[in-house]
């Protein structure tokens with residue numbers, strides 16, 4: 001596929017592949033396909049992990065899910081709720097957590113009022129079913145369950161939150177909104193720096209981020225080696241910053257394609 005300004009992942013060079021130390025990725029519609037974590041992308045995570053790369057999902061999914069991911073998946077941590085915190089499994093199988101200093105609990109009355117306004121003004125929208133396990137953000141479902149609503153509705157919901165002073169991002173399934181000053185990229189950098197000695201001024205080429213949708217844009221804008229899975233092109237008009245690379249296949253199959261190319265280049 002030819003997209004101006006984006007290279008196919010097959011163009012990744014040996015030198016670039018050998019520079020990568022950290023593989024970060026979004027979860028929904030990047031690792032998953034139609035809402036399922038299929039064997040090919042889960043196997044790809046294991047292969048990346050076993051090759052010695054530092055694997056860290058960066059997601060809008062809630063704290064309750066991140067507890068499971070940190071404990072059960074082959075990862076060195078997981079950034080959740082769009083950057084509010086990171087969970088990882090420390091020594092003795094203890095769950096370690098790092099919360100962004102600017103994170104504000106989702107019981108904040110301003111956020112609660114905006115949630116109620118959004119749900120009243122957009123009757124087809126509904127609170128996400130994973131809201132009960134969230135600590136810092138509110139997630140409005142527009143496409144996880146049916147009826148799937150058009151992106152224009154998601155944009156309307158986002159505008160309501162932003163109009164009230166909240167941050168809001170559109171993923172492939174939810175509109176996530178929160179009050180604190182942080183995002184996926186600021187928390188990812190904070191974690192890699194603190195835990196692995198990453199230096200953002202000199203090491204940005206050692207990070208490969210894979211994502212699919214507008215809530216991944218801060219990562220695409222920051223990391224020069226970012227890669228989109230092919231379904232990202234559906235939202236092309238919503239992006240000011242596209243990733244450097246794109247896969248030819250969509251969602252989990254695209255992630256698996258990415259992992260295969262990366263590991264092949266690193267083994268030669």
Ligand SMILES: [Mg+2]
Nearest residue numbers: 026028029212
């Ligand atoms: Mg996604």
